[in-house]
Amino acid sequence: MTPGNGGVPASAGERTGLVRQLGMWGLAATGICSMLGAGINVVPVMIQRNVPGIGEHVLAAFAFGALPAVLAALAYAVLASAMPRAGGSYVYASRALGPYWGFVASFAQWLGLSIVIGVVSYLVIPFLRDIVGALGMDGVGAALETGAVRVGLSLALLWAFVWVNLRGLKAYERTVVPLMIVMFALGAIVIVAGFVFDHDDFAAALLAREGVGVPSVTPPPLGPAGFLAATGLLFASFVGFDAIAQAGGEARDPGRSLPLAICLAVLIVGSYYLLFTAAVYHTVPWEFVWDRAQAQDLTAPGLLGYVLPPGWTIAIVAGAAIALINDLPAMLLAVSRLVFAWAEDRIFPSRMAHVHPTRHTPTAAILLSAGLASLAILGSHFAGDFFLGIDIMVTSMLVNFILMCVSVLVLPRRNPEIAANFRVLSGPNARTWVNLAGIALLGTFLVTHIWKDLTADVSAWYFRSTPIWIGVMTVASLIYVRNMRRLRASGVDVERLFRELPPDHA
Secondary structure (H helix, E strand, C coil): CCCCCCCCCEEEEEEECCCCCHHHHHHHHHHHHCCCCCHHHHHHHHHHHHHHHHHHHHHHHHHHHHHHHHHHHHHHHHHHHHCCCCHHHHHHHHHHHHHHHHHHHHHHHHHHHHHHHHHHHHHHHHHHHHHHCCCCCHHHHHHHHHHHHHHHHHHHHCCCHHHHHHCCCHHHHHHHHHHHHHHHHHHHHHHHHHHHHHHHHHHHHHHHHHHHCCCCCCCCCCHHHHHHHHHHHHHHCCCCCHHHHHHHHHHHHHHHHHHHHHHHHHHHHHHHHHHHHHHHHHHHCHHHHHHHCCCCCHHHHHHCCCCCCCHHHHHHHHHHHHHHHHHHHHHHHHHHHHHHHHHHHHCCCHHCCCCCCCCCHHHHHHHHHHHHHHHHHHHHHHHHCHHHHHHHHHHHHHHHHHHHHHHHHHHHCCCCCCCCCCCCCCCHHHHHHHHHHHHHHHHHHHHHHHHHCCCCCCHHHHHHHHHHHHHHHHHHHHHHHHHHHHHCCCCCCHHHCCCCCCCCCC
Protein backbone atom coordinates (compact mmCIF):
# COMPACT_ATOMS: atom_id res chain seq x y z
CA MET A 1 0.00 0.00 0.00
CA THR A 2 1.12 3.54 -0.68
CA PRO A 3 0.75 5.92 2.27
CA GLY A 4 -1.50 8.85 1.56
CA ASN A 5 -3.23 7.17 -1.37
CA GLY A 6 -6.43 5.92 0.20
CA GLY A 7 -5.29 2.35 0.66
CA VAL A 8 -5.01 1.69 -3.06
CA PRO A 9 -2.10 -0.50 -4.15
CA ALA A 10 0.81 1.38 -5.64
CA SER A 11 1.49 1.05 -9.31
CA ALA A 12 3.56 2.78 -11.92
CA GLY A 13 0.47 4.62 -13.07
CA GLU A 14 0.13 6.28 -9.66
CA ARG A 15 3.50 7.94 -9.80
CA THR A 16 3.11 11.60 -10.45
CA GLY A 17 6.23 11.81 -12.56
CA LEU A 18 6.58 15.46 -11.55
CA VAL A 19 10.01 16.62 -10.45
CA ARG A 20 10.94 19.22 -7.87
CA GLN A 21 12.99 21.52 -10.11
CA LEU A 22 11.29 24.87 -9.57
CA GLY A 23 13.42 27.18 -7.44
CA MET A 24 12.48 30.15 -5.31
CA TRP A 25 12.61 32.75 -8.08
CA GLY A 26 10.85 30.47 -10.53
CA LEU A 27 8.03 30.12 -8.02
CA ALA A 28 7.96 33.84 -7.22
CA ALA A 29 7.98 34.67 -10.95
CA THR A 30 5.01 32.33 -11.43
CA GLY A 31 2.97 34.37 -8.94
CA ILE A 32 4.28 37.77 -10.02
CA CYS A 33 3.70 37.13 -13.72
CA SER A 34 0.19 35.83 -13.01
CA MET A 35 -0.63 38.97 -11.02
CA LEU A 36 1.01 41.68 -13.08
CA GLY A 37 -0.63 42.36 -16.41
CA ALA A 38 -1.21 45.33 -18.63
CA GLY A 39 -4.10 46.25 -16.33
CA ILE A 40 -1.70 48.25 -14.16
CA ASN A 41 -1.41 50.63 -17.13
CA VAL A 42 -5.20 51.01 -17.32
CA VAL A 43 -6.97 50.31 -14.00
CA PRO A 44 -5.40 53.06 -11.82
CA VAL A 45 -6.54 55.72 -14.31
CA MET A 46 -9.81 54.28 -15.67
CA ILE A 47 -11.06 53.76 -12.12
CA GLN A 48 -11.88 57.48 -12.33
CA ARG A 49 -14.70 56.49 -14.70
CA ASN A 50 -15.76 53.28 -12.94
CA VAL A 51 -15.91 55.01 -9.55
CA PRO A 52 -16.37 58.69 -10.47
CA GLY A 53 -15.89 60.03 -6.95
CA ILE A 54 -12.55 58.33 -6.32
CA GLY A 55 -10.62 61.47 -7.32
CA GLU A 56 -7.43 61.78 -5.28
CA HIS A 57 -8.10 58.63 -3.22
CA VAL A 58 -6.83 56.03 -5.70
CA LEU A 59 -3.70 55.21 -3.67
CA ALA A 60 -5.70 54.79 -0.47
CA ALA A 61 -8.13 52.47 -2.26
CA PHE A 62 -5.23 50.44 -3.70
CA ALA A 63 -3.69 50.07 -0.24
CA PHE A 64 -6.99 48.97 1.30
CA GLY A 65 -7.63 46.60 -1.60
CA ALA A 66 -4.29 44.95 -0.87
CA LEU A 67 -5.33 44.04 2.68
CA PRO A 68 -7.68 41.12 1.86
CA ALA A 69 -5.14 39.93 -0.72
CA VAL A 70 -2.48 39.82 2.00
CA LEU A 71 -4.82 37.88 4.30
CA ALA A 72 -5.67 35.40 1.52
CA ALA A 73 -1.96 35.05 0.73
CA LEU A 74 -1.25 34.23 4.37
CA ALA A 75 -3.93 31.51 4.25
CA TYR A 76 -2.30 30.07 1.14
CA ALA A 77 1.14 30.25 2.77
CA VAL A 78 -0.12 28.39 5.87
CA LEU A 79 -1.69 25.62 3.78
CA ALA A 80 1.21 25.39 1.34
CA SER A 81 3.65 24.84 4.22
CA ALA A 82 1.73 21.70 5.25
CA MET A 83 0.48 20.41 1.87
CA PRO A 84 3.07 21.08 -0.86
CA ARG A 85 1.38 19.26 -3.72
CA ALA A 86 0.42 19.99 -7.32
CA GLY A 87 -2.97 21.67 -7.66
CA GLY A 88 -2.50 23.33 -4.29
CA SER A 89 -5.86 25.06 -3.77
CA TYR A 90 -7.79 21.92 -4.76
CA VAL A 91 -5.71 19.76 -2.41
CA TYR A 92 -6.03 22.26 0.45
CA ALA A 93 -9.83 22.49 0.30
CA SER A 94 -10.40 18.79 -0.40
CA ARG A 95 -8.31 17.72 2.61
CA ALA A 96 -9.75 20.36 4.94
CA LEU A 97 -13.38 20.70 3.83
CA GLY A 98 -13.99 17.57 1.76
CA PRO A 99 -13.56 16.62 -1.90
CA TYR A 100 -16.74 18.32 -3.10
CA TRP A 101 -15.65 21.79 -2.00
CA GLY A 102 -12.16 21.21 -3.28
CA PHE A 103 -13.28 20.17 -6.74
CA VAL A 104 -16.19 22.53 -7.30
CA ALA A 105 -14.34 25.66 -6.19
CA SER A 106 -11.20 24.80 -8.13
CA PHE A 107 -13.23 23.84 -11.22
CA ALA A 108 -14.68 27.35 -11.35
CA GLN A 109 -11.17 28.71 -10.78
CA TRP A 110 -9.78 26.57 -13.62
CA LEU A 111 -12.55 27.59 -16.00
CA GLY A 112 -12.26 31.29 -15.19
CA LEU A 113 -8.47 31.39 -15.46
CA SER A 114 -8.43 29.34 -18.66
CA ILE A 115 -10.83 31.84 -20.21
CA VAL A 116 -8.65 34.71 -19.01
CA ILE A 117 -5.61 33.08 -20.66
CA GLY A 118 -7.45 33.31 -23.97
CA VAL A 119 -8.57 36.89 -23.26
CA VAL A 120 -5.00 37.93 -22.44
CA SER A 121 -3.71 36.35 -25.65
CA TYR A 122 -6.31 38.31 -27.61
CA LEU A 123 -5.53 41.62 -25.84
CA VAL A 124 -1.79 41.49 -26.51
CA ILE A 125 -2.27 42.25 -30.22
CA PRO A 126 -3.53 45.87 -29.80
CA PHE A 127 -0.39 46.64 -27.77
CA LEU A 128 1.76 45.26 -30.59
CA ARG A 129 -0.31 47.37 -33.02
CA ASP A 130 0.41 50.51 -30.99
CA ILE A 131 4.12 49.76 -30.90
CA VAL A 132 4.48 49.27 -34.66
CA GLY A 133 2.24 52.29 -35.24
CA ALA A 134 4.50 54.45 -33.08
CA LEU A 135 7.46 53.20 -35.12
CA GLY A 136 5.77 54.44 -38.29
CA MET A 137 4.86 50.97 -39.58
CA ASP A 138 1.26 51.91 -40.36
CA GLY A 139 0.75 49.08 -42.84
CA VAL A 140 1.70 46.47 -40.25
CA GLY A 141 -0.50 48.17 -37.68
CA ALA A 142 -3.48 48.09 -40.06
CA ALA A 143 -2.87 44.39 -40.76
CA LEU A 144 -2.94 43.65 -37.04
CA GLU A 145 -6.44 45.18 -36.91
CA THR A 146 -7.89 42.58 -39.30
CA GLY A 147 -9.80 39.75 -37.66
CA ALA A 148 -7.95 36.82 -39.22
CA VAL A 149 -4.51 38.24 -38.38
CA ARG A 150 -5.47 39.16 -34.82
CA VAL A 151 -7.02 35.77 -34.06
CA GLY A 152 -4.18 33.92 -35.80
CA LEU A 153 -1.47 35.80 -33.90
CA SER A 154 -3.35 35.38 -30.61
CA LEU A 155 -3.52 31.61 -31.13
CA ALA A 156 0.14 31.49 -32.21
CA LEU A 157 1.20 33.40 -29.08
CA LEU A 158 -0.85 31.14 -26.82
CA TRP A 159 0.47 27.92 -28.33
CA ALA A 160 4.05 29.19 -28.25
CA PHE A 161 3.77 29.27 -24.47
CA VAL A 162 1.94 25.95 -24.45
CA TRP A 163 5.06 24.59 -26.14
CA VAL A 164 7.24 26.20 -23.43
CA ASN A 165 5.17 24.51 -20.73
CA LEU A 166 5.29 21.17 -22.52
CA ARG A 167 9.09 21.41 -22.74
CA GLY A 168 9.44 21.20 -18.96
CA LEU A 169 10.25 23.30 -15.92
CA LYS A 170 13.72 24.33 -17.02
CA ALA A 171 12.37 25.83 -20.25
CA TYR A 172 9.53 27.41 -18.28
CA GLU A 173 11.84 28.99 -15.69
CA ARG A 174 14.25 30.23 -18.39
CA THR A 175 11.26 31.98 -19.98
CA VAL A 176 9.34 33.58 -17.11
CA VAL A 177 12.24 34.89 -15.01
CA PRO A 178 13.91 36.93 -17.83
CA LEU A 179 10.50 38.20 -19.00
CA MET A 180 9.74 39.29 -15.44
CA ILE A 181 13.03 41.20 -15.23
CA VAL A 182 12.41 42.96 -18.56
CA MET A 183 8.86 43.82 -17.46
CA PHE A 184 10.07 45.45 -14.26
CA ALA A 185 12.88 47.27 -16.09
CA LEU A 186 10.46 48.83 -18.57
CA GLY A 187 7.93 49.53 -15.81
CA ALA A 188 10.66 51.38 -13.94
CA ILE A 189 10.58 53.98 -16.72
CA VAL A 190 7.07 54.92 -15.60
CA ILE A 191 8.07 55.09 -11.95
CA VAL A 192 11.22 57.17 -12.54
CA ALA A 193 9.59 59.49 -15.07
CA GLY A 194 6.53 59.91 -12.89
CA PHE A 195 8.59 61.18 -9.98
CA VAL A 196 10.93 63.28 -12.15
CA PHE A 197 8.09 65.30 -13.68
CA ASP A 198 5.30 66.99 -11.75
CA HIS A 199 1.92 68.66 -12.27
CA ASP A 200 3.49 71.89 -13.53
CA ASP A 201 5.44 70.00 -16.18
CA PHE A 202 2.28 68.23 -17.28
CA ALA A 203 0.28 71.46 -17.40
CA ALA A 204 2.96 73.08 -19.58
CA ALA A 205 3.06 70.06 -21.93
CA LEU A 206 -0.75 69.99 -22.15
CA LEU A 207 -0.85 73.69 -23.02
CA ALA A 208 1.83 73.25 -25.68
CA ARG A 209 0.12 70.25 -27.28
CA GLU A 210 -3.57 71.12 -27.02
CA GLY A 211 -3.65 74.79 -26.05
CA VAL A 212 -5.73 74.10 -22.93
CA GLY A 213 -5.07 73.98 -19.21
CA VAL A 214 -5.79 71.35 -16.57
CA PRO A 215 -9.54 71.50 -15.90
CA SER A 216 -11.00 72.36 -12.54
CA VAL A 217 -13.49 69.61 -11.72
CA THR A 218 -15.83 68.65 -8.89
CA PRO A 219 -16.46 64.86 -8.90
CA PRO A 220 -19.52 63.45 -7.12
CA PRO A 221 -19.02 62.57 -3.44
CA LEU A 222 -17.31 59.23 -2.90
CA GLY A 223 -18.93 57.81 0.22
CA PRO A 224 -18.16 54.45 1.91
CA ALA A 225 -19.99 52.41 -0.76
CA GLY A 226 -18.02 54.07 -3.56
CA PHE A 227 -14.72 53.56 -1.76
CA LEU A 228 -15.55 49.90 -1.20
CA ALA A 229 -16.46 49.49 -4.88
CA ALA A 230 -13.10 51.00 -5.81
CA THR A 231 -11.16 48.73 -3.46
CA GLY A 232 -13.00 45.70 -4.84
CA LEU A 233 -12.03 46.65 -8.37
CA LEU A 234 -8.40 47.23 -7.39
CA PHE A 235 -8.31 44.03 -5.30
CA ALA A 236 -8.85 42.05 -8.52
CA SER A 237 -5.36 43.22 -9.57
CA PHE A 238 -3.88 40.97 -6.88
CA VAL A 239 -5.48 37.77 -8.18
CA GLY A 240 -2.77 35.37 -9.36
CA PHE A 241 -0.46 34.61 -6.45
CA ASP A 242 -2.33 31.33 -5.98
CA ALA A 243 -0.53 30.08 -9.12
CA ILE A 244 2.45 29.42 -6.85
CA ALA A 245 0.43 26.96 -4.79
CA GLN A 246 -0.65 25.04 -7.89
CA ALA A 247 3.03 24.32 -8.60
CA GLY A 248 3.48 22.82 -5.14
CA GLY A 249 4.39 19.39 -6.49
CA GLU A 250 7.39 20.78 -8.40
CA ALA A 251 8.93 23.19 -5.87
CA ARG A 252 12.32 22.56 -4.32
CA ASP A 253 12.26 22.62 -0.51
CA PRO A 254 8.49 23.21 -0.72
CA GLY A 255 7.74 23.64 2.98
CA ARG A 256 9.93 26.75 2.97
CA SER A 257 9.94 27.95 -0.63
CA LEU A 258 6.18 27.90 -1.29
CA PRO A 259 5.12 30.16 1.63
CA LEU A 260 8.09 32.46 1.07
CA ALA A 261 7.41 32.76 -2.67
CA ILE A 262 3.72 33.56 -2.02
CA CYS A 263 4.59 36.28 0.46
CA LEU A 264 7.36 37.67 -1.79
CA ALA A 265 5.02 37.81 -4.80
CA VAL A 266 2.32 39.72 -2.93
CA LEU A 267 4.86 42.09 -1.34
CA ILE A 268 6.70 42.82 -4.61
CA VAL A 269 3.55 43.27 -6.68
CA GLY A 270 1.80 45.34 -4.02
CA SER A 271 4.81 47.65 -3.72
CA TYR A 272 5.07 47.93 -7.50
CA TYR A 273 1.38 48.78 -7.85
CA LEU A 274 1.60 51.54 -5.27
CA LEU A 275 4.84 53.02 -6.69
CA PHE A 276 3.51 52.88 -10.24
CA THR A 277 0.21 54.52 -9.35
CA ALA A 278 1.86 57.16 -7.16
CA ALA A 279 4.28 57.99 -10.00
CA VAL A 280 1.50 58.44 -12.58
CA TYR A 281 -0.49 60.76 -10.32
CA HIS A 282 2.67 62.64 -9.32
CA THR A 283 2.95 63.80 -12.93
CA VAL A 284 -0.67 63.76 -14.11
CA PRO A 285 -3.23 65.73 -12.07
CA TRP A 286 -6.13 63.54 -11.04
CA GLU A 287 -8.52 66.27 -12.18
CA PHE A 288 -7.28 65.83 -15.77
CA VAL A 289 -7.56 62.04 -15.51
CA TRP A 290 -11.09 62.26 -14.11
CA ASP A 291 -12.22 64.71 -16.78
CA ARG A 292 -10.82 62.78 -19.77
CA ALA A 293 -11.79 59.34 -18.42
CA GLN A 294 -15.48 60.22 -18.58
CA ALA A 295 -15.31 60.43 -22.38
CA GLN A 296 -12.39 58.27 -23.53
CA ASP A 297 -10.23 55.30 -22.58
CA LEU A 298 -6.93 56.27 -20.97
CA THR A 299 -3.65 54.45 -20.29
CA ALA A 300 -0.57 55.34 -18.30
CA PRO A 301 1.65 55.37 -21.43
CA GLY A 302 -0.78 57.72 -23.14
CA LEU A 303 -0.85 60.11 -20.18
CA LEU A 304 2.91 60.16 -19.65
CA GLY A 305 3.32 60.60 -23.40
CA TYR A 306 2.54 64.27 -22.80
CA VAL A 307 5.89 64.75 -21.04
CA LEU A 308 8.03 61.89 -22.42
CA PRO A 309 9.81 61.65 -25.78
CA PRO A 310 8.13 59.21 -28.24
CA GLY A 311 10.85 56.60 -27.81
CA TRP A 312 10.25 56.32 -24.08
CA THR A 313 6.50 56.10 -24.66
CA ILE A 314 7.10 53.14 -26.99
CA ALA A 315 9.19 51.50 -24.26
CA ILE A 316 6.33 51.91 -21.77
CA VAL A 317 3.85 50.36 -24.21
CA ALA A 318 6.30 47.49 -24.80
CA GLY A 319 6.49 46.99 -21.04
CA ALA A 320 2.69 46.75 -20.91
CA ALA A 321 2.72 44.17 -23.72
CA ILE A 322 5.36 42.09 -21.94
CA ALA A 323 3.38 42.31 -18.71
CA LEU A 324 0.43 40.77 -20.55
CA ILE A 325 2.56 38.14 -22.29
CA ASN A 326 4.05 37.16 -18.92
CA ASP A 327 0.62 36.01 -17.77
CA LEU A 328 0.44 33.21 -20.29
CA PRO A 329 3.13 30.68 -19.26
CA ALA A 330 2.48 31.19 -15.54
CA MET A 331 -1.29 30.78 -15.74
CA LEU A 332 -0.96 27.78 -18.08
CA LEU A 333 1.22 26.07 -15.49
CA ALA A 334 -1.28 26.86 -12.72
CA VAL A 335 -4.47 25.70 -14.43
CA SER A 336 -2.91 22.51 -15.81
CA ARG A 337 -1.79 21.45 -12.32
CA LEU A 338 -5.35 21.78 -11.07
CA VAL A 339 -6.52 19.35 -13.75
CA PHE A 340 -3.61 17.05 -12.92
CA ALA A 341 -4.52 17.04 -9.21
CA TRP A 342 -8.18 16.14 -9.93
CA ALA A 343 -7.10 13.28 -12.15
CA GLU A 344 -4.58 12.06 -9.59
CA ASP A 345 -7.39 11.80 -7.05
CA ARG A 346 -9.49 10.07 -9.74
CA ILE A 347 -12.39 12.52 -9.71
CA PHE A 348 -11.46 13.47 -13.28
CA PRO A 349 -10.41 11.26 -16.23
CA SER A 350 -7.20 9.49 -15.25
CA ARG A 351 -5.48 10.25 -18.56
CA MET A 352 -5.25 13.88 -17.42
CA ALA A 353 -2.69 12.74 -14.82
CA HIS A 354 -0.36 11.41 -17.54
CA VAL A 355 3.11 12.93 -17.27
CA HIS A 356 5.69 12.94 -20.05
CA PRO A 357 8.41 10.43 -19.10
CA THR A 358 11.37 12.74 -19.78
CA ARG A 359 9.99 16.29 -19.66
CA HIS A 360 7.93 15.60 -16.52
CA THR A 361 5.00 17.76 -17.62
CA PRO A 362 1.28 16.83 -17.42
CA THR A 363 0.79 16.85 -21.18
CA ALA A 364 -2.94 16.12 -21.40
CA ALA A 365 -3.79 18.61 -18.63
CA ILE A 366 -1.85 21.38 -20.37
CA LEU A 367 -3.48 20.63 -23.74
CA LEU A 368 -7.00 20.57 -22.24
CA SER A 369 -6.49 23.97 -20.58
CA ALA A 370 -4.93 25.41 -23.74
CA GLY A 371 -7.88 24.14 -25.78
CA LEU A 372 -10.34 26.02 -23.56
CA ALA A 373 -8.15 29.14 -23.77
CA SER A 374 -8.20 28.84 -27.58
CA LEU A 375 -12.00 28.80 -27.51
CA ALA A 376 -11.87 31.94 -25.34
CA ILE A 377 -9.81 33.69 -28.03
CA LEU A 378 -12.47 32.88 -30.62
CA GLY A 379 -15.22 33.91 -28.19
CA SER A 380 -13.52 37.25 -27.47
CA HIS A 381 -13.31 37.95 -31.18
CA PHE A 382 -16.81 36.96 -32.25
CA ALA A 383 -18.62 38.25 -29.15
CA GLY A 384 -16.68 41.51 -29.07
CA ASP A 385 -16.70 41.49 -25.24
CA PHE A 386 -14.32 39.82 -22.83
CA PHE A 387 -15.30 41.35 -19.47
CA LEU A 388 -17.82 38.60 -18.73
CA GLY A 389 -15.03 36.02 -18.51
CA ILE A 390 -13.03 38.29 -16.22
CA ASP A 391 -16.02 38.81 -13.92
CA ILE A 392 -16.51 35.03 -13.69
CA MET A 393 -12.85 34.67 -12.79
CA VAL A 394 -13.09 37.32 -10.04
CA THR A 395 -16.15 35.61 -8.49
CA SER A 396 -14.37 32.25 -8.62
CA MET A 397 -11.22 33.60 -7.00
CA LEU A 398 -13.08 35.39 -4.21
CA VAL A 399 -14.95 32.18 -3.38
CA ASN A 400 -11.67 30.28 -3.59
CA PHE A 401 -9.87 32.69 -1.25
CA ILE A 402 -12.69 32.49 1.29
CA LEU A 403 -12.51 28.68 1.20
CA MET A 404 -8.76 28.83 1.80
CA CYS A 405 -9.31 30.92 4.94
CA VAL A 406 -12.01 28.48 6.10
CA SER A 407 -9.68 25.56 5.36
CA VAL A 408 -7.01 26.96 7.67
CA LEU A 409 -9.56 27.13 10.48
CA VAL A 410 -11.09 23.69 9.87
CA LEU A 411 -8.02 21.58 9.02
CA PRO A 412 -6.67 21.26 12.62
CA ARG A 413 -9.97 19.67 13.67
CA ARG A 414 -10.66 17.57 10.60
CA ASN A 415 -7.10 16.54 9.79
CA PRO A 416 -4.78 17.26 12.74
CA GLU A 417 -1.97 15.08 11.34
CA ILE A 418 -1.59 17.35 8.32
CA ALA A 419 -2.20 20.55 10.30
CA ALA A 420 0.69 19.61 12.60
CA ASN A 421 2.99 20.56 9.70
CA PHE A 422 1.94 24.23 9.62
CA ARG A 423 5.07 26.37 9.49
CA VAL A 424 3.43 29.76 8.94
CA LEU A 425 1.26 31.31 11.67
CA SER A 426 1.88 28.22 13.76
CA GLY A 427 0.14 29.82 16.77
CA PRO A 428 -3.58 28.93 16.75
CA ASN A 429 -4.73 32.34 17.99
CA ALA A 430 -2.89 34.22 15.25
CA ARG A 431 -4.23 31.81 12.62
CA THR A 432 -7.78 32.22 13.87
CA TRP A 433 -7.83 36.00 13.90
CA VAL A 434 -6.03 36.43 10.57
CA ASN A 435 -8.36 34.04 8.77
CA LEU A 436 -11.53 35.36 10.39
CA ALA A 437 -10.49 38.82 9.21
CA GLY A 438 -9.84 37.36 5.76
CA ILE A 439 -13.28 35.74 5.61
CA ALA A 440 -14.97 39.00 6.68
CA LEU A 441 -13.14 41.21 4.18
CA LEU A 442 -13.26 38.77 1.28
CA GLY A 443 -16.93 38.09 1.99
CA THR A 444 -17.64 41.81 1.87
CA PHE A 445 -15.84 42.06 -1.47
CA LEU A 446 -17.78 39.06 -2.81
CA VAL A 447 -21.16 40.50 -1.79
CA THR A 448 -20.21 43.85 -3.34
CA HIS A 449 -19.07 42.16 -6.57
CA ILE A 450 -22.29 40.13 -6.87
CA TRP A 451 -24.48 43.12 -6.02
CA LYS A 452 -22.73 45.22 -8.67
CA ASP A 453 -23.23 42.43 -11.22
CA LEU A 454 -26.90 41.85 -10.45
CA THR A 455 -27.75 45.56 -10.53
CA ALA A 456 -25.79 46.33 -13.71
CA ASP A 457 -27.75 47.54 -16.74
CA VAL A 458 -27.40 44.69 -19.26
CA SER A 459 -29.48 43.66 -22.26
CA ALA A 460 -29.94 40.00 -21.23
CA TRP A 461 -29.47 37.83 -18.14
CA TYR A 462 -26.63 35.88 -19.73
CA PHE A 463 -24.49 39.00 -19.72
CA ARG A 464 -24.38 38.78 -15.92
CA SER A 465 -21.49 36.79 -14.49
CA THR A 466 -23.35 35.52 -11.39
CA PRO A 467 -25.91 33.22 -13.13
CA ILE A 468 -23.17 32.00 -15.48
CA TRP A 469 -20.97 31.21 -12.48
CA ILE A 470 -23.83 29.33 -10.83
CA GLY A 471 -24.24 27.37 -14.04
CA VAL A 472 -20.55 26.51 -14.03
CA MET A 473 -20.81 25.31 -10.44
CA THR A 474 -23.81 23.15 -11.38
CA VAL A 475 -21.86 21.52 -14.20
CA ALA A 476 -18.93 20.95 -11.83
CA SER A 477 -21.27 19.36 -9.28
CA LEU A 478 -22.64 16.95 -11.87
CA ILE A 479 -19.11 15.97 -12.95
CA TYR A 480 -18.16 15.47 -9.31
CA VAL A 481 -21.19 13.29 -8.48
CA ARG A 482 -20.68 11.11 -11.57
CA ASN A 483 -16.98 10.51 -10.94
CA MET A 484 -17.39 10.06 -7.19
CA ARG A 485 -19.97 7.32 -7.78
CA ARG A 486 -17.53 5.56 -10.09
CA LEU A 487 -14.78 5.89 -7.50
CA ARG A 488 -16.91 4.39 -4.75
CA ALA A 489 -18.11 1.60 -7.05
CA SER A 490 -14.49 0.66 -7.78
CA GLY A 491 -13.96 -0.13 -4.07
CA VAL A 492 -11.74 2.83 -3.18
CA ASP A 493 -11.79 3.90 0.47
CA VAL A 494 -12.94 7.43 -0.33
CA GLU A 495 -12.85 8.69 3.24
CA ARG A 496 -9.22 7.69 3.61
CA LEU A 497 -8.29 8.92 0.14
CA PHE A 498 -9.37 12.47 0.93
CA ARG A 499 -7.98 12.55 4.46
CA GLU A 500 -4.44 11.91 3.25
CA LEU A 501 -2.24 13.86 0.85
CA PRO A 502 -1.69 12.67 -2.71
CA PRO A 503 1.54 10.67 -3.13
CA ASP A 504 4.73 12.68 -3.49
CA HIS A 505 6.98 10.77 -5.88
CA ALA A 506 8.67 13.86 -7.25
